[in-house]
Amino acid sequence: MRIYGYLAKKVGDLTIKYSNFPESYVKKSYEQVYWKTPAGYPQYKKAQVARKKYRFTTNRPWTGQFRQQNEPGTLRKKVFVEPIRDWTFFRGDRVEVMVGKDKGKQGIVSQVIQERNWVIVEGLNTHLRVVGKDKNFPGITIQSEAPLLVTSDVKLVDPESLKATDVEWRYTEEGDKVRVSLASSRIIPIPKTAEETIDYKSKELYIDNIEKDTTADAATKITFAPKLRTFEMDIMEEMGIKEDRVPAKSYWY
Amino acid sequence: MSKIPILINNFCKRNISVTATREGKRNFRKFVIPNKRGSVLHKKKQMTEDREFEIDKRGVRDIGYNLNGRFVIVPEMIPEIIVPNLKDFDLKPYVSYKAADVIQSEFTPSQLFDAVYSKKIVTDFKQGKLDEEGNPIEPSEEESLKPEEAIIRAKQTGSDIF
Numbered sequence: 001m002r003i004y005g006y007l008a009k010k011v012g013d014l015t016i017k018y019s020n021f022p023e024s025y026v027k028k029s030y031e032q033v034y035w036k037t038p039a040g041y042p043q044y045k046k047a048q049v050a051r052k053k054y055r056f057t058t059n060r061p062w063t064g065q066f067r068q069q070n071e072p073g074t075l076r077k078k079v080f081v082e083p084i085r086d087w088t089f090f091r092g093d094r095v096e097v098m099v100g101k102d103k104g105k106q107g108i109v110s111q112v113i114q115e116r117n118w119v120i121v122e123g124l125n126t127h128l129r130v131v132g133k134d135k136n137f138p139g140i141t142i143q144s145e146a147p148l149l150v151t152s153d154v155k156l157v158d159p160e161s162l163k164a165t166d167v168e169w170r171y172t173e174e175g176d177k178v179r180v181s182l183a184s185s186r187i188i189p190i191p192k193t194a195e196e197t198i199d200y201k202s203k204e205l206y207i208d209n210i211e212k213d214t215t216a217d218a219a220t221k222i223t224f225a226p227k228l229r230t231f232e233m234d235i236m237e238e239m240g241i242k243e244d245r246v247p248a249k250s251y252w253y
Numbered sequence: 254m255s256k257i258p259i260l261i262n263n264f265c266k267r268n269i270s271v272t273a274t275r276e277g278k279r280n281f282r283k284f285v286i287p288n289k290r291g292s293v294l295h296k297k298k299q300m301t302e303d304r305e306f307e308i309d310k311r312g313v314r315d316i317g318y319n320l321n322g323r324f325v326i327v328p329e330m331i332p333e334i335i336v337p338n339l340k341d342f343d344l345k346p347y348v349s350y351k352a353a354d355v356i357q358s359e360f361t362p363s364q365l366f367d368a369v370y371s372k373k374i375v376t377d378f379k380q381g382k383l384d385e386e387g388n389p390i391e392p393s394e395e396e397s398l399k400p401e402e403a404i405i406r407a408k409q410t411g412s413d414i415f
Contacts, residue, residue, distance in 0.1 A: 040311075203351055208349045212345050213347050214344050214347065218343035220355055226360070226364070226369065230415075243410070
């Protein structure tokens with residue numbers, strides 16, 4: 001059952017990392033459970049009848065637009081997504097487009113959608129769409145990028161020769177896993193923009209919320225002193241609560 | 254067209270069932286009829302002593318016991334939530350992203366034993382205050398603690414998990 005749970009992971013790791021939400025929250029936000037076995041009754045095994053097939057789009061799974069696109073009862077044709085074992089594309093990567101009208105041009109990845117093996121490159125593979133067209137208003141034309149498939153439409157660029165190359169994950173002598181371009185064996189480092197999330201651009205640049213965030217010093221400070229007390233006994237000593245009554249003997253069966 | 258069902262009704266229909274009877278097996282078994290669910294008869298029966306199912310407390314524990322039909326409240330069983338004064342308390346609900354991950358090894362019972370008893374054992378051994386079996390001649394408070402006494406101390410807090 002655990003293997004199935006792992007294989008059935010629909011939402012990609014990078015999506016959850018970008019969201020800064022716990023995985024359980026993301027799952028709860030998009031899952032549609034129709035019925036669950038009653039909880040608290042050990043005679044009934046845990047099971048649920050829930051929706052399994054979702055259409056993943058450029059809208060993130062916790063958004064309202066995703067929920068609208070996956071309303072209960074909507075059936076979409078299955079989209080076949082090639083399962084990729086080692087994901088090689090990150091935000092901020094320099095990438096070359098191999099198909100379409102922008103073939104041969106290089107750009108920087110601005111969004112990664114792992115569920116569809118998509119990558120959105122800034123300014124490339126664009127099309128024009130008209131927004132807000134009215135009877136009296138001609139509408140605003142926006143240039144928006146279309147997603148590109150990671151397996152076929154896009155390739156990483158060698159950092160020195162600036163040419164498109166195939167990439168492999170290999171280990172350095174220190175033991176770090178790095179991407180290596182197959183054409184020239186050069187290491188392609190993971191860009192700094194890859195650690196950006198909704199909350200911060202990078203961890204050092206995060207500004208603490210004074211009321212709710214524990215500072216780094218307070219969180220890493222060690223205040224534990226081993227004592228021969230249970231948790232409750234320790235609290236009673238700290239608070240000065242004294243109890244002389246001896247409870248009646250009880251047994252566990 | 255309306256004559257066809259009438260014609261069918263006039264046929265002789267007599268057949269022998271060859272499938273096994275469903276002895277007591279009902280369609281859906283995962284019905285739970287907790288407190289407010291069920292028919293009036295069922296709920297009335299649940300209120301008496303010969304009820305079919307146990308009353309579903311939904312995880313809430315009783316604050317007393319039933320004696321001769323009466324429910325006796327035990328004040329000690331009413332949970333009292335003790336919240337210390339959180340003035341000048343540094344820890345907040347969330348942790349800043351800047352804090353590095355703290356990876357600590359497990360604090361095992363043997364480590365607790367070493368922390369509490371090892372120093373005295375070593376000093377006693379060096380001063381020769383241990384007898385033939387290795388027990389201390391002048392036991393400290395922790396060393397003279399018996400298991401029953403320890404359980405009593407742990408239970409005095411009101412916790413019943415020991």
